[in-house]
């Protein structure tokens with residue numbers, strides 16, 4: 001992966017003549033005119049799980065409700081395609097770009113290209129490397145969950161409810177993505193601080209069900225004493241349940257499974273006793289995303305980070321909450 005630096009981008013922008021005088025053109029997020037309707041881009045990262053589909057549906061529904069034209073792209077799990085998707089939106093002259101960046105570093109050129117073209121970018125659910133692009137300067141704001149806190153909430157639940165279980169397999173999300181980085185950081189630090197636990201293995205399952213199953217299968221063979229699996233999302237947790245059962249063990253009894261996302265299938269697994277607890281990561285972005293865009297066009301000050309509220313599901317509330325899960 002190329003080494004990006006903020007300085008590299010500033011120099012490149014200068015060379016391309018993007019700076020009109022003394023750096024002023026790159027100092028702020030492009031403005032958004034107040035209009036009756038907009039052409040809005042939404043660059044999705046992939047559509048291989050219920051969380052992504054719920055997020056896309058929420059964005060499409062809100063655009064339709066407001067009568068805005070939505071230019072939607074699906075990068076199909078490729079950061080390079082997502083950069084090309086954003087460039088295509090720029091060429092199509094969208095007013096705003098909502099971007100769910102697959103990974104923290106490779107999407108920086110897309111953020112900078114939109115800024116150079118005078119199009120404000122709002123990051124949805126995943127962020128970019130803060131040393132390379134800044135909210136309120138290179139993009140307008142980040143809207144999403146606090147991923148560090150999500151990892152901490154899983155660790156806090158375990159510290160109270162593990163009942164002597166202690167050996168943890170961690171299934172990480174997509175390498176280089178902000179949820180994988182932050183869910184690991186939040187969990188690992190909090191579980192270490194709690195004491196009495198050991199992370200015996202930690203490996204990526206790429207936020208995908210089948211990869212999660214395969215990785216869990218091989219890690220369970222390598223660590224037959226593992227009695228907890230912490231998955232960075234529901235898809236990998238559901239894959240891990242298959243791996244546990246294939247190993248002749250009982251999820252929820254021999255091995256506790258913990259997850260993040262809170263889709264209906266995972267909340268049902270909590271009701272069934274196969275998943276011990278799930279931290280919700282709310283995918284219903286549409287109303288907040290479009291409200292933020294409208295507020296910006298209105299001239300309101302927009303904070304650099306807008307954090308979503310997330311629920312928590314375990315055996316005490318899963319049955320009652322099932323109908324509300326996405």
Ligand code: AHR
Nearest residue numbers: 051125126179207233261
């Ligand atoms: O960025 C949020 C994460 O991305 C969700 O947890 C995951 O399921 C999705 O692919």
